[in-house]
Amino acid sequence: MSLDISTGEVPDPPELDTEADVDDYEDLDVGGNDYHREDLEAFLREGAWEDAFAEWADDTELTEEEYQIVLDLDLLSNFDFFWDDFADRVGYHAPGLPEDWQERDLHPDLDSWSTVSAINASLTELGRTVSDRLKADYVDWNAEYEAPDDLPDFD
Numbered sequence: 546m547s548l549d550i551s552t553g554e555v556p557d558p559p560e561l562d563t564e565a566d567v568d569d570y571e572d573l574d575v576g577g578n579d580y581h582r583e584d585l586e587a588f589l590r591e592g593a594w595e596d597a598f599a600e601w602a603d604d605t606e607l608t609e610e611e612y613q614i615v616l617d618l619d620l621l622s623n624f625d626f627f628w629d630d631f632a633d634r635v636g637y638h639a640p641g642l643p644e645d646w647q648e649r650d651l652h653p654d655l656d657s658w659s660t661v662s663a664i665n666a667s668l669t670e671l672g673r674t675v676s677d678r679l680k681a682d683y684v685d686w687n688a689e690y691e692a693p694d695d696l697p698d699f700d
Contacts, residue, residue: 548602548612556616558594559624561586580627581686585635588683589626589675597678598671607667611660614652615668618642624672626679628686635679639672641665 561582607615615621623640642651642661655661 548605548607548609555595555598556621558586558589559622559626561589561626565625579630581684582627584684585626585628585679588679591683593678593683594675596682597675600678601671601674605667605670607663610654611664611667614654614660615664617652620664620668621671624668624675626672626676628684635676635684637672637676639665639668641668 563580563582565582620640620642625638627636628634629636642655642664643649646655646661
């Protein structure tokens with residue numbers, strides 16, 4: 546399946562908060578403290594976001610109706626991308642719908658766990674696609690982390 550973005554514009558890339566602390570993300574363990582957010586935001590604006598978004602849209606299982614919920618709730622602006630020096634990768638934190646979506650009455654068309662799961666999974670896939678694109682085509686710095694000499698040799 547694919548999402549037809551030809552009739553609409555690719556949304557603007559997220560603005561990255563240079564002051565955000567990745568330690569606040571419970572699901573991440575990131576090394577280093579220079580997250581290169583300003584560089585990554587520039588890369589997103591230079592075309593990484595548009596290219597990755599188009600690639601994701603070609604492969605996503607998200608329906609037009611589910612995508613409209615994402616747009617209505619402005620979820621795409623809540624992505625975060627950062628350099629993970631320890632892993633030598635571009636890390637990301639994808640936005641998602643909360644577990645209490647029913648109580649919060651977030652959107653009139655949000656009516657099932659299936660829809661919530663599809664949106665959350667698709668946003669994670671978009672984050673991975675953007676992260677991979679940034680690392681492959683834009684990032685030209687290397688990790689500064691050097692493993693200690695006393696690590697065991699598992700050969």
